[in-house]
Every structure is written in C-alpha cells, then in structure tokens.
Amino acid sequence: MSYQTIVGLEIHVELSTKTKAFCSCANEFGGEPNTRVCPTCLGLPGGLPVLNKNVVNYSVMAGLALNCHIAKKSKFDRKNYFYPDLTKGFQITQDDMAICSEGYLEIEGEEGLKKVGIFKVQMEEDTGKSLHTEDNETLMDYNRCGVPLIEIVSKPDMNSGKEARLFLEKLKSTLKYIGVSDVKMEEGSLRCDVNVNVIDKTTNKKTQVTEVKNINSFRGAEKAIDFEVNRHIELLKNGEDEVKTTRRWDDVNNQTVLMREKYTVADYRFAPEGDLLEVVLTDEWINDIKDKLPELPEEKKKRFIKDYKLPEYDAEVLTSSQQLADYYEEVAKRFDDTAMISNWIMTEILRRVENVEESFDLPFTPEDLVELLQTIKDGKINNNAGKKVLREMFETGKKPMAIIEEQGLIQISDTSEIETIVETILSENAQSIEDYKAGKDRAFGFLVGQVMKASRGKANPQVVNELLKKKLNS
Structure with missing residues (x-):
C-alpha cells in the first residue's frame, strides 16, 4: 500500500x-x-x-x-x-x-x-x-x-x-x-x-x-x-x-x-x-514599509555565493543569522581571502558559540580576527598556532599579537635555521630514511613531525617539507 x-x-x-x-x-x-x-x-x-x-x-x-x-x-x-x-x-x-x-x-x-x-x-x-x-x-x-x-x-x-x-x-x-x-x-x-x-x-x-x-x-x-x-x-x-x-x-x-x-x-x-x-x-504606506525591509536570508545567501565566491553550504550557514552574516561581512571588508574567513568562522568560531541564532556576541572584534588571519596568511604563525591564539582570544579577549608575543609563537621561516634542525633529525633517524627510500610514505610524515616537535611547532611547515624532500632525494 x-x-x-x-x-x-x-x-x-x-x-x-x-x-x-x-x-x-x-x-x-x-x-x-x-x-x-x-x-x-x-x-x-x-x-x-x-x-x-x-x-x-x-x-x-x-x-x-x-x-x-x-x-x-x-x-x-x-x-x-x-x-x-x-x-x-x-x-x-x-x-x-x-x-x-x-x-x-x-x-x-x-x-x-x-x-x-x-x-x-x-x-x-x-x-x-x-x-x-x-x-x-x-x-x-x-x-x-x-x-x-x-x-x-x-x-x-x-x-x-x-x-x-x-x-x-x-x-x-x-x-x-x-x-x-x-x-x-x-x-x-x-x-x-x-x-x-x-x-x-x-x-x-x-x-x-x-x-x-x-x-x-x-x-x-x-x-x-x-x-x-x-x-x-x-x-x-x-x-x-x-x-x-x-x-x-x-x-x-x-x-x-x-x-x-x-x-x-x-x-x-x-x-x-x-x-x-x-x-x-x-x-x-505599503511601499514605504517595502523600501525599509532589510535584505532577506535567501537574497543574502545568493549574494554571498556571487560576491564572495562561497559554496552554497557555506553561504547557507553564514547567512543563517543576521549577526553572523554581518560579522562575516565586516571581516570581508578588511581581508580579501573570503574562503579563509569562511573556513575559520565555520570550523573554529561556530563550534565555540552555543546558539548562533540567538546571539553571536564574540569577545573580540572583526578587526581582531582580521589581524589573526593576516598573521597566518603572511606566514608569521602557522595554522596550529593560529588555533591556539583564537582559543586564547575567546578565553581572555586579548589582542592576537599580544598573545603571539607572550607565548613566543612567531613562526621560524629562516631556511638556514630550519635546515640545521632537519639535518639533526635526519642524523638521528637513519631507519626512517631507509623506510622512505623503500617507498614507505609514513616515514616522511614521521620525519616532518620530528622536525616540528624539535622546533616546538614554530617551523614553517612548507619550508620543512621542501628541505626534507630535497635532502632525502639527494
């Protein structure tokens, strides 16, 4: 039936x-x-x-x-x-x-x-x-x-x-x-x-x-x-x-x-x-009310997809609340990587907000988030350090650069300094070198992890990867 x-x-x-x-x-x-x-x-x-x-x-x-x-x-x-x-x-x-x-x-x-x-x-x-x-x-x-x-x-x-x-x-x-x-x-x-x-x-x-x-x-x-x-x-x-x-x-x-x-x-x-x-x-009377009517969620969603080149799902989430949408746009006025803004808001910020529909009252301003994202994009700190800074911003309301300086999170991008760490790690892990040459991909990941650990997470991951590959393949 x-x-x-x-x-x-x-x-x-x-x-x-x-x-x-x-x-x-x-x-x-x-x-x-x-x-x-x-x-x-x-x-x-x-x-x-x-x-x-x-x-x-x-x-x-x-x-x-x-x-x-x-x-x-x-x-x-x-x-x-x-x-x-x-x-x-x-x-x-x-x-x-x-x-x-x-x-x-x-x-x-x-x-x-x-x-x-x-x-x-x-x-x-x-x-x-x-x-x-x-x-x-x-x-x-x-x-x-x-x-x-x-x-x-x-x-x-x-x-x-x-x-x-x-x-x-x-x-x-x-x-x-x-x-x-x-x-x-x-x-x-x-x-x-x-x-x-x-x-x-x-x-x-x-x-x-x-x-x-x-x-x-x-x-x-x-x-x-x-x-x-x-x-x-x-x-x-x-x-x-x-x-x-x-x-x-x-x-x-x-x-x-x-x-x-x-x-x-x-x-x-x-x-x-x-x-x-x-x-x-x-x-x-009716037209006066119509003229004062704010942008509706569906219209805003379509605009976010068009203007910020966002996937439909991202636009749906970011326009689910007027306050959330306004916050995104305030950040987007000051930072041109709209996909990066969306990613950080949806993954790192929203999971710390209990009910975005009722309130989106953050302990830091859009300008503070821009400062953090720009610092990450410029390579001064890496993603993991950025997440650590954001967590501290939620807990204390401090400015991102103040947290970065207090905790010594500035990323090491100096090639010679990272190269010294890479050479030390390679000299201590002969077996991993043999495993890498035998085609075991995990060995490379292990070595990257050891370099990051030795640098206390400060080494630029991109530089680490490049130097390791160069030395392992030489």
Missing part, C-alpha cells in the same frame, strides 16, 4: 512592539504576575481597544517577507470561546478579511526546491497564561493578554515531518531577520500547532485531520507529525476512522494524547469587532 501525508501548520508569532496590541501596557516577557495589565487588556467595563500602528507595520513587513498579497482593507473580528486565560470571553482576531494572504516560502523538500503556500497572515491578540501548582491549583497571569500576534496559516503543502521542520526553521530565520519578533520558542514568542492527515493512494480514502498542540520545538513538531502519520496509517489499515480531534504532544513519552474533539468555525461564533475600525492601507 502507498500513503501520502498531508501537513498544514498554524504558527503564532508574538510581535516585538514596545506596547501591546490595543493598549499602552508594556509588551515585555516575564515580570511579576498581573503587573503589566490595564482595564483594556483585562476586558474590564469601559476599557476600549485602540490599535497599535506598529502592529500593522510589523504584520505588513511579515507579509511582504513571506511573498503575500497585502490587503488595502482588512478588519478585526471577535472569536468567541471560553477559557480561563481569555480575559474578555472572546479574542480580537481576523477571520474573513486578514491583512495578508496568498504567500509562500521555499524550502529544500524531499524532491528538491519546494514552494509551500501561505493561506493567510492575520493580526490578533494573545491570551493570558495558566500556571499550575503542585497543590492542583491553577493561577492566572494576565501579563501576556493583549500582546500582539500574527497567526501564519500555511496551506497543506507539506508531506512529512521533515518538511514541516524545514519550513519552521526558514520562517523563524526570516522573521528574525526583519526584526518583527525575537521568535524565542522558550519564551512563547513562537508557537506552532500542526494539522495532519493521511491518504491511502490505492483507495483514495483519507483520515480526518488531527490538530496537535503543545509543541515546544521544531524537532518536537517533526516527531509529533511522524507519530501521527504512523497512527493514521494504522487507522487506514484497520478500516477505522475517527472524528476530527485536537491532541497534545507529550514530549516525555514521545506521543500524542487526546484532548478533545476539534473545534469548528461555527463553534467560535465569529462576529465583527465593533470597537475597532477597518484597517485601510494606502499604496504609499
């Missing part, structure tokens, strides 16, 4: 505006519970919403970055449902007239480049937060209520958990680049629900869509989808079916758990939000 997986995503992204969506309360993570609230975000009588203009600006920026059509006229709606963290008994959102629609993002899918459609991007407000205690009490923190969100609804164009993860990674990188959100999953700035069902391609029978919530990582999203795909295939094999359900992801047991039957549109009783006017955008 052959099966096709169908995956759609609903992603909620908190916007990084200074204040909330419809009031002047601070939009900041954390704080003492219930201290960043007012009558408006608490839904108290008389508290009327006033739209934050930057919520509109940031939503349009996101829509443009996601190749969406920007609606010149959109409206807000009330989504009615009961939950303790919903202060007003309804959520201000957008239903049938969202601000952005019909966009897409491209990912490297299972069979090459794939365009994943985006149904809409809508503005809405966040809810409060339930805190569960060990005494089986539930406490409410409403600091988060009214925080501005965009909900990004993809089309069901993904066919595996891996494709969904790639889409989420690309989306996160894009939104971080344009600065509309910090997209920190651990702080709830980016949250994802997945919708999954499976089609039996032989009979065309399909399972009902399952929505999975409570996913706190991209890898978790991939695992939740894979788990559901296997569960749905078993339903098809057994001739079973179920109603549309909402399940939650149990990250400890790596499985989904039934929560309830899935809500339908009718359950939410959508109605226009009477306290807010329609949002009307002009061409001038």
Whole structure:
C-alpha cells in the first residue's frame, strides 16, 4: 500500500512592539504576575481597544517577507470561546478579511526546491497564561493578554515531518531577520500547532485531520507529525476512522494524547469587532514599509555565493543569522581571502558559540580576527598556532599579537635555521630514511613531525617539507 501525508501548520508569532496590541501596557516577557495589565487588556467595563500602528507595520513587513498579497482593507473580528486565560470571553482576531494572504516560502523538500503556500497572515491578540501548582491549583497571569500576534496559516503543502521542520526553521530565520519578533520558542514568542492527515493512494480514502498542540520545538513538531502519520496509517489499515480531534504532544513519552474533539468555525461564533475600525492601507504606506525591509536570508545567501565566491553550504550557514552574516561581512571588508574567513568562522568560531541564532556576541572584534588571519596568511604563525591564539582570544579577549608575543609563537621561516634542525633529525633517524627510500610514505610524515616537535611547532611547515624532500632525494 502507498500513503501520502498531508501537513498544514498554524504558527503564532508574538510581535516585538514596545506596547501591546490595543493598549499602552508594556509588551515585555516575564515580570511579576498581573503587573503589566490595564482595564483594556483585562476586558474590564469601559476599557476600549485602540490599535497599535506598529502592529500593522510589523504584520505588513511579515507579509511582504513571506511573498503575500497585502490587503488595502482588512478588519478585526471577535472569536468567541471560553477559557480561563481569555480575559474578555472572546479574542480580537481576523477571520474573513486578514491583512495578508496568498504567500509562500521555499524550502529544500524531499524532491528538491519546494514552494509551500501561505493561506493567510492575520493580526490578533494573545491570551493570558495558566500556571499550575503542585497543590492542583491553577493561577492566572494576565501579563501576556493583549500582546500582539500574527497567526501564519500555511496551506497543506507539506508531506512529512521533515518538511514541516524545514519550513519552521526558514520562517523563524526570516522573521528574525526583519526584526518583527525575537521568535524565542522558550519564551512563547513562537508557537506552532500542526494539522495532519493521511491518504491511502490505492483507495483514495483519507483520515480526518488531527490538530496537535503543545509543541515546544521544531524537532518536537517533526516527531509529533511522524507519530501521527504512523497512527493514521494504522487507522487506514484497520478500516477505522475517527472524528476530527485536537491532541497534545507529550514530549516525555514521545506521543500524542487526546484532548478533545476539534473545534469548528461555527463553534467560535465569529462576529465583527465593533470597537475597532477597518484597517485601510494606502499604496504609499505599503511601499514605504517595502523600501525599509532589510535584505532577506535567501537574497543574502545568493549574494554571498556571487560576491564572495562561497559554496552554497557555506553561504547557507553564514547567512543563517543576521549577526553572523554581518560579522562575516565586516571581516570581508578588511581581508580579501573570503574562503579563509569562511573556513575559520565555520570550523573554529561556530563550534565555540552555543546558539548562533540567538546571539553571536564574540569577545573580540572583526578587526581582531582580521589581524589573526593576516598573521597566518603572511606566514608569521602557522595554522596550529593560529588555533591556539583564537582559543586564547575567546578565553581572555586579548589582542592576537599580544598573545603571539607572550607565548613566543612567531613562526621560524629562516631556511638556514630550519635546515640545521632537519639535518639533526635526519642524523638521528637513519631507519626512517631507509623506510622512505623503500617507498614507505609514513616515514616522511614521521620525519616532518620530528622536525616540528624539535622546533616546538614554530617551523614553517612548507619550508620543512621542501628541505626534507630535497635532502632525502639527494
């Protein structure tokens, strides 16, 4: 039997505006519970919403970055449902007239480049937060209520958990680049629900869509989808079916758990939000936002390949973070060996940086790295000494030349000095000379190692190799 997986995503992204969506309360993570609230975000009588203009600006920026059509006229709606963290008994959102629609993002899918459609991007407000205690009490923190969100609804164009993860990674990188959100999953700035069902391609029978919530990582999203795909295939094999359900992801047991039957549109009783006017955008407004939009990751990657002659993989890694890309370009302005810069950043620097997506704050400047690379390229120190210097730069923040001078790492390039060491090593290793002449390549490597050891790693390796070959072949 052959099966096709169908995956759609609903992603909620908190916007990084200074204040909330419809009031002047601070939009900041954390704080003492219930201290960043007012009558408006608490839904108290008389508290009327006033739209934050930057919520509109940031939503349009996101829509443009996601190749969406920007609606010149959109409206807000009330989504009615009961939950303790919903202060007003309804959520201000957008239903049938969202601000952005019909966009897409491209990912490297299972069979090459794939365009994943985006149904809409809508503005809405966040809810409060339930805190569960060990005494089986539930406490409410409403600091988060009214925080501005965009909900990004993809089309069901993904066919595996891996494709969904790639889409989420690309989306996160894009939104971080344009600065509309910090997209920190651990702080709830980016949250994802997945919708999954499976089609039996032989009979065309399909399972009902399952929505999975409570996913706190991209890898978790991939695992939740894979788990559901296997569960749905078993339903098809057994001739079973179920109603549309909402399940939650149990990250400890790596499985989904039934929560309830899935809500339908009718359950939410959508109605226009009477306290807010329609949002009307002009061409001038949209074009002004478009002109200020920064270079996007995909565009930057293509430019890195073209301008710096980098392989696609290197360009992909170096443009994965705005800060990392900026650092590379600052070094490249001062040092013309772009391949060498890429090699040192990717191999020696990134392995010492815990999370390049969140922070690329190094204890030394681009100018310091240029100084180190130039010293290596000029032959004043060798690669191994350079790695030692870089490690010290990370640990102490000292300048590279200061470390080189302190530790006496200047490379010996004087041919006569190295020749003396080579002759001494050859006189002490007659057997290795015989082995080399007998065609044993390891013998040459051994002799090089002995010369480097005798010079305490300071001898220029190129000169060492040349002199050894010359003397061994004479």
